[in-house]
Amino acid sequence: DAGVIQSPRHEVTEMGQEVTLRCKPISGHNSLFWYRQTMMRGLELLIYFNNNVPIDDSGMPEDRFSAKMPNASFSTLKIQPSEPRDSAVYFCASSPSGGPPLHFGNGTRLTVT
Amino acid sequence: EDQVTQSPEALRLQEGESSSLNCSYTVSGLRGLFWYRQDPGKGPEFLFTLYSAGEEKEKERLKATLTKKESFLHITAPKPEDSATYLCAVQAPGSQGNLIFGKGTKLSVKP
Numbered sequence: 001d002a003g004v005i006q007s008p009r010h011e012v013t014e015m016g017q018e019v020t021l022r023c024k025p026i027s028g029h030n031s032l033f034w035y036r037q038t039m040m041r042g043l044e045l046l047i048y049f050n051n052n053v054p055i056d057d058s059g060m061p062e063d064r065f066s067a068k069m070p071n072a073s074f075s076t077l078k079i080q081p082s083e084p085r086d087s088a089v090y091f092c093a094s095s096p097s098g099g100p101p102l103h104f105g106n107g108t109r110l111t112v113t
Numbered sequence: 114e115d116q117v118t119q120s121p122e123a124l125r126l127q128e129g130e131s132s133s134l135n136c137s138y139t140v141s142g143l144r145g146l147f148w149y150r151q152d153p154g155k156g157p158e159f160l161f162t163l164y165s166a167g168e169e170k171e172k173e174r175l176k177a178t179l180t181k182k183e184s185f186l187h188i189t190a191p192k193p194e195d196s197a198t199y200l201c202a203v204q205a206p207g208s209q210g211n212l213i214f215g216k217g218t219k220l221s222v223k224p
Contacts, residue, residue: 004156031210042216043157043200050209091156099210101147104156 004105006092012111018080021108025094033093034077082112119201119215126222129190134218136201137183144204146184148177151198191222
């Protein structure tokens with residue numbers, strides 16, 4: 001099994017630039033989650049999808065953040081415009097229908113200067 | 114507000130020195146408690162799921178237990194390769210699977 005695949009692994013960008021993070025969930029998994037991890041706040045849920053439909057986006061910090069899941073094998077998280085406080089590690093996770101456990105990718109470390 | 118609190122924040126052990134990590138939670142109607150291991154630069158790796166008080170799960174040197182208010186991860190005779198951050202999470206009530214995570218315990222095992 002390939003597991004959850006995220007790209008890029010590292011992203012360094014300047015404040016104001018658009019950033020797009022990508023995720024390929026495990027084949028056959030119906031739910032997809034985007035989390036953000038920082039030292040101060042730990043892992044926080046941003047948004048999750050069930051069968052490609054956004055279910056709960058209450059964790060998305062601002063309108064600068066948006067997420068899409070155009071099909072069962074691909075999702076994006078976009079930040080536009082990016083700010084230094086967005087610097088964190090962003091994780092994508094997927095799970096089969098019926099719920100947890102979640103299976104995580106290895107994350108994208110985002111640095112906004 | 115649903116919360117998950119882990120203690121201690123960091124734990125240093127000598128190889129072979131057994132200990133326990135604590136996860137206390139405040140959530141109504143627990144639907145599942147999950148333990149994960151996270152290595153530097155990697156995503157969390159699933160270890161155990163516990164559903165009801167009194168339940169226990171074991172894997173190698175790790176044993177997870179659950180009461181109505183907390184869970185323990187017992188580490189017996191740890192080895193340096195057990196060094197990692199251990200995360201505890203609960204399933205949010207009414208959710209379709211999203212988890213609420215604690216901030217983790219960073220375990221270091223010295224040879």
